[in-house]
């Protein structure tokens with residue numbers, strides 16, 4: 001079964017509530033976004049078309065289950081391009097890469113397939129355009145995150161990372177005549193990014209806003225869905241990996257909007273009995289790189305603990321899809 005689309009199916013476990021039932025509120029949208037779906041399918045199709053091994057630079061998406069499943073099928077995940085044998089197929093992950101990495105791959109005559117999410121590519125293009133137009137770019141994002149490294153790598157000499165509110169104070173001074181714009185990583189907390197933007201504007205009144213949002217639709221929708229259920233839950237379980245930025249933001253959003261406790265887990269077997277003291281209602285959601293099968297396992301585990309009434313709260317419907325890299329698209333008939 002593909003790790004991609006087939007596992008995106010929304011679990012439908014809505015059961016009627018009777019007195020005394022303990023409840024699960026399932027946030028929707030949750031799980032796979034269009035960029036993750038495309039990236040995972042890129043590796044699957046590459047394995048089908050070229051045979052194993054297919055190399056992937058970094059985790060294709062930040063999810064343990066997805067990476068392990070693709071590894072079993074013949075994908076080899078590497079940290080850097082120079083680990084890949086000359087002439088092999090190499091997939092760039094959904095988080096994108098800098099021009100330097102593309103150059104290294106070319107030097108090794110690797111056959112590259114680009115699974116960069118088109119919404120990340122959009123931010124790369126903005127960086128290139130504003131750098132060309134003489135701007136300094138204040139890039140709001142998390143230091144060391146692959147997406148930020150790739151985006152900043154488009155114009156490292158004029159890109160300044162702003163990591164959190166404190167990052168604003170750490171910036172150098174800019175003269176009023178220096179053109180200044182802020183952009184952001186795609187998977188940040190919307191609320192925190194707005195706070196950082198305000199602080200940036202206070203420090204640099206001539207700062208320009210970007211032409212459009214960089215925080216992607218999937219990140220925003222998942223945060224809105226969590227906000228909608230957070231106040232009704234004493235406990236929020238977020239399915240996602242520790243290195244997944246958008247999943248970690250869901251934990252923060254839940255805590256900020258009324259949930260008493262929130263935990264990020266990869267698998268249902270990480271749920272601990274001690275979390276449930278005095279808990280009548282558990283919220284469940286998942287990050288944008290999480291297959292629905294992992295959420296289903298969590299819901300089943302909660303049912304075994306007496307949380308048998310399941311209600312799905314939907315705040316948006318998502319229909320967006322992205323075309324595969326050209327070399328992997330099905331032939332037209």
Ligand code: SF4
Pocket residue numbers: 033034035036094117118119120186187216217218219246288
């Ligand atoms: S989370 Fe957003 S930017 Fe990242 S892959 Fe999904 S759609 Fe693209």
